[in-house]
Amino acid sequence: MNRLSRAIQAFFDAWRAPAQDIGALPAQVSPPSPGEFRRQGAAQALLLLQRGGRLIDFLHEELDSYSDQQIGAAVREIHRNCRKVIEEHFPMSPILEGQEGTEIVPPSDLSAAAVRWAGLTAGPPPSRGVLQHHGWRLNEVRIPDLSETADPMIIAPAQVEAPESGA
Numbered sequence: 001m002n003r004l005s006r007a008i009q010a011f012f013d014a015w016r017a018p019a020q021d022i023g024a025l026p027a028q029v030s031p032p033s034p035g036e037f038r039r040q041g042a043a044q045a046l047l048l049l050q051r052g053g054r055l056i057d058f059l060h061e062e063l064d065s066y067s068d069q070q071i072g073a074a075v076r077e078i079h080r081n082c083r084k085v086i087e088e089h090f091p092m093s094p095i096l097e098g099q100e101g102t103e104i105v106p107p108s109d110l111s112a113a114a115v116r117w118a119g120l121t122a123g124p125p126p127s128r129g130v131l132q133h134h135g136w137r138l139n140e141v142r143i144p145d146l147s148e149t150a151d152p153m154i155i156a157p158a159q160v161e162a163p164e165s166g167a
Contacts, residue, residue: 039152040146041141043153044143044152047156048089049082049085050156052081052084053078053079053085055082058075058078089142092137093136094135095134095137100132101132102130102131103128103129103130103131104128104129105128106128114135114137
């Protein structure tokens with residue numbers, strides 16, 4: 001009972017005591033500049049593709065010594081895993097619906113950045129054309145926040161295996 005009464009006494013002492021000056025609040029951390037924000041986002045996208053699909057390792061691998069069968073097996077796995085990353089973190093949809101190679105009439109309300117007219121050098125765009133590629137538009141970007149201690153430029157940390165004994 002003695003410890004309980006001391007705890008209750010300490011609580012009421014702290015409650016009745018004047019608030020102590022805790023000093024100045026910590027300085028606000030300024031947000032990254034737009035350019036830095038884009039660089040960090042691009043690095044984080046590479047991090048996700050490396051972590052989920054080992055894409056960076058694959059692209060840095062020299063393939064000449066492997067058979068087509070070995071490369072095909074590796075590519076299927078990398079493709080499957082990177083596709084999962086894209087679907088989870090960068091959901092997207094086609095800009096234009098339609099079968100490639102067929103004539104289409106693009107909606108008039110599309111921005112100039114959404115359609116690139118092949119073969120057009122000057123003047124206003126025509127009202128119709130043959131769809132060569134439907135394009136992609138991001139619906140959302142779901143990149144997780146980095147911890148404050150994370151280095152945004154590290155795509156994949158080096159891995160070092162420790163010796164089994166305490167050597």
